[in-house]
Amino acid sequence: MSRTQSTNENGTETMSVREAIREGLREEMQADEMVMLYGQDEESGESFEVTDGLYEEFGQRRVRNTPISEAAQVGGAVGAAATGLRPVVEVSFSDFIGVCFDQLMNQAGKTRYMFGGESRVPVVMRATEGGGKSAAAQHSGTVHTLVAHLPGLKVVAPGTPAASKGLIKASIRSDDPVMFFENKTIYNERGPVPTDESYTVPLGEASVERVGEDVTVVATQRLLGEALSVADGLAGEASVEVIDPRTIYPLDTETILESVEKTGALVIADESPMSYGFHAEVMARVVEDGFFTLDAPPQRVGVPDTPIPFAPDLEGEVLPDAPDVERAVKRVL
Amino acid sequence: MAQIDFNEPRERTEALRRMMLIREFEDAVGDRFADGEIPGFVHLSQGQEGVAVGAVGALTEDDYVTSTHRAHGHSLAKGLDPDRLLAELYGKETGYCDGKGGSMHVASLEVGMLGAQPIVGASVPLGTGAAITAQYTDADWMSLTFLGDGAVAEGQVHEAFNLAATWELPVVFVIENNLYSEGMPFDDQHNIEDLADMAASYGVPGETVDGQDVETVNAAVSQARERALDGEGPTLVEAKTYRYRGHFEGDQEPYRTAEEVDEWRTERDPIDNYVDELLETGVLTEDDVADLERSVESELADAVEFARESETASKDVAFDDVFVEPAPEIAAHRERVARREPNWSVY
Numbered sequence: 001m002s003r004t005q006s007t008n009e010n011g012t013e014t015m016s017v018r019e020a021i022r023e024g025l026r027e028e029m030q031a032d033e034m035v036m037l038y039g040q041d042e043e044s045g046e047s048f049e050v051t052d053g054l055y056e057e058f059g060q061r062r063v064r065n066t067p068i069s070e071a072a073q074v075g076g077a078v079g080a081a082a083t084g085l086r087p088v089v090e091v092s093f094s095d096f097i098g099v100c101f102d103q104l105m106n107q108a109g110k111t112r113y114m115f116g117g118e119s120r121v122p123v124v125m126r127a128t129e130g131g132g133k134s135a136a137a138q139h140s141g142t143v144h145t146l147v148a149h150l151p152g153l154k155v156v157a158p159g160t161p162a163a164s165k166g167l168i169k170a171s172i173r174s175d176d177p178v179m180f181f182e183n184k185t186i187y188n189e190r191g192p193v194p195t196d197e198s199y200t201v202p203l204g205e206a207s208v209e210r211v212g213e214d215v216t217v218v219a220t221q222r223l224l225g226e227a228l229s230v231a232d233g234l235a236g237e238a239s240v241e242v243i244d245p246r247t248i249y250p251l252d253t254e255t256i257l258e259s260v261e262k263t264g265a266l267v268i269a270d271e272s273p274m275s276y277g278f279h280a281e282v283m284a285r286v287v288e289d290g291f292f293t294l295d296a297p298p299q300r301v302g303v304p305d306t307p308i309p310f311a312p313d314l315e316g317e318v319l320p321d322a323p324d325v326e327r328a329v330k331r332v333l
Numbered sequence: 334m335a336q337i338d339f340n341e342p343r344e345r346t347e348a349l350r351r352m353m354l355i356r357e358f359e360d361a362v363g364d365r366f367a368d369g370e371i372p373g374f375v376h377l378s379q380g381q382e383g384v385a386v387g388a389v390g391a392l393t394e395d396d397y398v399t400s401t402h403r404a405h406g407h408s409l410a411k412g413l414d415p416d417r418l419l420a421e422l423y424g425k426e427t428g429y430c431d432g433k434g435g436s437m438h439v440a441s442l443e444v445g446m447l448g449a450q451p452i453v454g455a456s457v458p459l460g461t462g463a464a465i466t467a468q469y470t471d472a473d474w475m476s477l478t479f480l481g482d483g484a485v486a487e488g489q490v491h492e493a494f495n496l497a498a499t500w501e502l503p504v505v506f507v508i509e510n511n512l513y514s515e516g517m518p519f520d521d522q523h524n525i526e527d528l529a530d531m532a533a534s535y536g537v538p539g540e541t542v543d544g545q546d547v548e549t550v551n552a553a554v555s556q557a558r559e560r561a562l563d564g565e566g567p568t569l570v571e572a573k574t575y576r577y578r579g580h581f582e583g584d585q586e587p588y589r590t591a592e593e594v595d596e597w598r599t600e601r602d603p604i605d606n607y608v609d610e611l612l613e614t615g616v617l618t619e620d621d622v623a624d625l626e627r628s629v630e631s632e633l634a635d636a637v638e639f640a641r642e643s644e645t646a647s648k649d650v651a652f653d654d655v656f657v658e659p660a661p662e663i664a665a666h667r668e669r670v671a672r673r674e675p676n677w678s679v680y
């Protein structure tokens with residue numbers, strides 16, 4: 001764990017998203033003996049180096065490599081969770097969940113319900129998503145909508161280092177199965193993170209990252225940063241409120257509705273494919289319960305329903321970014 | 334239920350009683366399903382009682398079992414109460430899962446029944462996961478996972494075998510080879526004769542046994558359990574057996590002949606043969622056997638009465654237990670459902 005960052009008096013430390021997640025994992029492992037991590041290359045922390053150093057610190061009993069077998073990893077974690085452990089299992093690229101989808105959809109998500117509430121499945125499944133690395137279609141997807149659509153699973157997708165730490169801790173402490181999505185292009189993004197070990201971010205609580213009066217932008221993961229830069233760029237011209245929902249399910253509808261009531265305009269920026277997705281859900285909730293607060297038709301910014309291409313120019317073409325957010329904001333002003 | 338010590342005559346009787354109880358339960362379910370009292374799908378296990386009682390009879394109450402869509406026998410052998418099990422099949426509030434699981438999803442963690450899993454093969458990673466807990470906590474219990482011969486063709490089964498083998502997890506995999514997967518004969522599904530041979534490719538022991546002999550099954554699983562608890566890892570036990578009923582109730586069974594079923598029933602029935610053995614060895618008299626039969630019959634008659642007379646599960650529970658810490662969405666949707674009004678009427 002690199003602790004080169006400066007700590008200020010308010011008990012925060014500047015760190016990256018990667019370091020924040022690692023720090024959250026570390027604190028929860030220290031606090032609870034039943035927390036164990038496993039996945040492919042987990043001992044070396046090789047996949048995006050998130051778990052780097054934890055093997056050295058906690059040893060092989062608590063940080064373990066698995067064979068390449070996502071269904072056994074996730075299914076094993078569900079079985080372990082139902083019998084008393086609090087496993088955190090890594091599936092590396094979220095595009096790979098296809099091969100363990102049964103365990104995700106039918107076991108992790110339904111076990112407690114089917115058994116009439118008798119079991120608890122306190123499992124956390126970590127995976128990275130997002131494009132921007134020329135990793136092409138099978139290593140760049142954003143699939144959190146897919147998982148959020150499945151009953152019985154909670155879904156987290158933080159956009160800041162502070163949220164990343166607070167949410168990984170809350171996810172581990174949660175008695176429900178949580179799929180924790182990390183956007184791979186923001187691993188190095190830095191920001192202030194509370195160092196207090198009791199700091200957590202409750203699942204289902206959004207954060208107003210920038211207060212504004214004219215338009216609400218609900219932005220996730222990488223697009224949170226893009227939306228904030230748009231808000232900066234438009235300062236003087238328009239006052240943009242930026243909300244990081246932080247959890248995809250449950251979703252903090254109240255915070256979003258309150259914001260739209262104030263601004264009268266809504267843009268949803270998320271790297272999922274646009275059809276039938278996260279954007280549609282946010283829009284549906286605002287329309288259901290806040291239709292008359294809207295002064296303009298809500299807009300969505302996302303991937304135009306294509307897989308993510310390889311060549312950097314093509315990738316840039318399909319991935320939404322700040323100019324897309326800005327155009328959408330201007331349409332609703 | 335407690336481990337059965339087959340060296341004790343009284344406990345051999347207990348093994349017989351458990352097999353009879355399962356047979357009686359399955360017969361009752363078949364009849365009540367035919368009467369239209371039990372909804373959904375039911376998959377019965379008459380003919381396979383020797384595997385259920387032999388394998389689970391090797392376990393203590395602390396060991397965990399995961400099972401398949403054909404789970405009544407395993408569940409009863411593990412100690413689930415026939416009344417509540419049947420009530421669950423009826424969808425009653427007294428059932429094990431509040432009427433939300435039914436025949437295919439029965440679980441009772443307090444007796445170590447980690448659940449029936451009708452997604453073919455899915456129970457195998459789950460049972461392996463229970464063994465991760467056992468290993469991690471250095472526990473004195475282990476995990477036993479039942480799977481069918483059909484399940485052995487599923488990918489996730491092999492992932493779990495391999496994980497269990499490489500991590501030397503305390504788990505025993507019991508393959509119930511009843512020679513059919515739905516309507517597909519064994520020979521069409523696999524290119525080997527004995528599924529236990531697969532164990533070699535994971536570097537673990539495998540054994541094929543006669544599933545119609547409760548004591549043979551028990552001996553193999555007991556040994557496998559010892560290995561598991563000694564930290565020596567998983568074992569594959571294949572029990573060759575046969576189901577008398579169709580794949581599901583209502584199955585027309587075009588894939589096999591009545592003669593074939595009859596042959597197994599008359600010559601290789603695990604209960605009849607065990608009765609003969611216990612009579613021959615003087616453990617039981619004909620009267621004892623008749624008493625046992627009467628007692629399980631009356632136990633099941635009571636269970637049917639209990640299930641029939643129990644209240645239907647309350648509609649409220651339909652919204653419960655999705656999560657431990659509820660999601661506000663569900664409460665909001667539930668309110669709308671309760672109002673039975675379109676959403677726009679809130680304005």
Ligand SMILES: Cc1ncc(C[n+]2csc(CCOP(=O)(O)OP(=O)(O)O)c2C)c(N)n1
Nearest residue numbers: 403451452453481482483484511513514515
């Ligand atoms: C993944 C999956 N595929 C198909 C089915 C449909 N199905 C239910 S039971 C069954 C046969 C399973 O055969 P086997 O494992 O031999 O168990 P048996 O029925 O003989 O006890 C099938 C194909 C299913 N439930 N799940």
